[in-house]
Amino acid sequence: MKAYGADLEAVYGAIYIVINPARAGAGLKIKSVEALGYGLPLVAMSEGACRLPESDRPFLMVADDAAFRAELAQSAYDYAQRQFTTET
Numbered sequence: 001m002k003a004y005g006a007d008l009e010a011v012y013g014a015i016y017i018v019i020n021p022a023r024a025g026a027g028l029k030i031k032s033v034e035a036l037g038y039g040l041p042l043v044a045m046s047e048g049a050c051r052l053p054e055s056d057r058p059f060l061m062v063a064d065d066a067a068f069r070a071e072l073a074q075s076a077y078d079y080a081q082r083q084f085t086t087e088t
Contacts, residue, residue, distance in 0.1 A: 012038035020048030028052075 018035035020042060028051040035042050036059060042049075045064040052060065063069065082088075 008034075009038075012040065015040065018042050020044040022048040025050075 012035075018031070018040045020029060020032050020035070021044070022029055022031075023045055025047060029044075029048050032042055032044060032048050032052065041059050041061075043061045043063060046062055047064075049057070049060055049062050063072075
């Protein structure tokens with residue numbers, strides 16, 4: 001898939017989720033709005049979710065906390081250790 005100058009409809013049609021790792025900036029993030037406009041769920045840091053009303057965003061997971069990331073990573077590892085052993 002060609003990234004530079006790619007057909008956005010084709011790109012967005014081929015993916016299932018959008019991640020916006022924006023850590024700085026001002027105002028509404030157009031990439032987040034664009035993802036939502038294509039009907040895709042969004043994972044973003046608080047900055048990527050800036051100006052999207054907190055009470056009205058079931059389409060979004062905000063993940064800026066390093067402790068949350070570490071907890072999620074540990075859960076993933078624990079799951080893999082339980083489910084994908086040579087015994088199972």
